[in-house]
Amino acid sequence: MSKILLVEDELSLAMLVKDNLEEQGYQVTHVTDGQSAIERFNLETPDLIILDVMMPKVNGYDVAKAIRTTNKNVPIIFLTAKVQVKDVIEGFESGGNDYLRKPFSIQELLIRMKVMLSETRLLTNEIKTEDKVFYLGSFVFDSRKFTLENGSNVRSLTAKESHLLQALCMQQNQTVTKESLLLAVWGDDSFFNSRSLDVFISRLRKYLKDEPRLSILNIRGVGYKFIVD
Known part of the structure; x- marks a missing residue:
C-alpha cells in the first residue's frame, strides 16, 4: 500500500481527493x-507527495526545496491554480516531478500518480502485461494477442492500437481524459502525441463501425467516452 502525503489547505478539495485516493487503496x-x-x-517518509502551492506558513515551492535537500527521489505532484509558464517552471525548478492545474479531474490525478509510482515512470509495460479479454457486442478483443475478432474475421492490431483500446475498455461508458490516455499509452501528454491519439481513435472507430452497439464519442475539451450498450 503506497503512502501519500496530501498537502492542501482547501478542506473541501482535500477531503474529496483523500476519499478518492483511499477508495483506490492508498494510505493518505x-x-x-x-x-x-x-x-x-x-516522520513518515511517504511514497508520493501531492503538494498545493499557495499555503499558509511555507508555500509549496519552498516545501519541495526543503524536501529535496534530504530526498531527491520521492515524487512530488504540484496542485495549483497558477497557470503562467513562469509558475510551472518554478515548480519544476523547486523539485517537482509533475504539475496539475486546478480544477482537475480525480481520474487524471490518479493516472499521474500511477505513472510517478511505477518503476519506469511509464504505464506502458503495465498495460502490456495485463491478461484481459473483452467481449464488445459481436467483437472479442484479446489484449494478450492484440487481436479483434468479429465472427470468422480476425484483425491484428498494433501494440498502441491494442493498448489504447484496452484503456478505453477498462473505463467503458465513462469519460476518459486525453491526458490519461496519453500517459497510459504514450507515456507523456505532449502536443505531438495528442495528434497521434486522434489518429488512433479514428482507426479504432473504423475497426468497430460494423457494431452499432459500440461507439467512441468525442467529449469536447475533455477526451473520449467508449460507449458499450
Missing part, C-alpha cells in the same frame, strides 16, 4: 500548511 495523510508538510514528511 493530510496536512493543511507547508510547515506541517515538512514535519510530517520527516
Whole structure:
C-alpha cells in the first residue's frame, strides 16, 4: 500500500481527493500548511507527495526545496491554480516531478500518480502485461494477442492500437481524459502525441463501425467516452 502525503489547505478539495485516493487503496495523510508538510514528511517518509502551492506558513515551492535537500527521489505532484509558464517552471525548478492545474479531474490525478509510482515512470509495460479479454457486442478483443475478432474475421492490431483500446475498455461508458490516455499509452501528454491519439481513435472507430452497439464519442475539451450498450 503506497503512502501519500496530501498537502492542501482547501478542506473541501482535500477531503474529496483523500476519499478518492483511499477508495483506490492508498494510505493518505493530510496536512493543511507547508510547515506541517515538512514535519510530517520527516516522520513518515511517504511514497508520493501531492503538494498545493499557495499555503499558509511555507508555500509549496519552498516545501519541495526543503524536501529535496534530504530526498531527491520521492515524487512530488504540484496542485495549483497558477497557470503562467513562469509558475510551472518554478515548480519544476523547486523539485517537482509533475504539475496539475486546478480544477482537475480525480481520474487524471490518479493516472499521474500511477505513472510517478511505477518503476519506469511509464504505464506502458503495465498495460502490456495485463491478461484481459473483452467481449464488445459481436467483437472479442484479446489484449494478450492484440487481436479483434468479429465472427470468422480476425484483425491484428498494433501494440498502441491494442493498448489504447484496452484503456478505453477498462473505463467503458465513462469519460476518459486525453491526458490519461496519453500517459497510459504514450507515456507523456505532449502536443505531438495528442495528434497521434486522434489518429488512433479514428482507426479504432473504423475497426468497430460494423457494431452499432459500440461507439467512441468525442467529449469536447475533455477526451473520449467508449460507449458499450
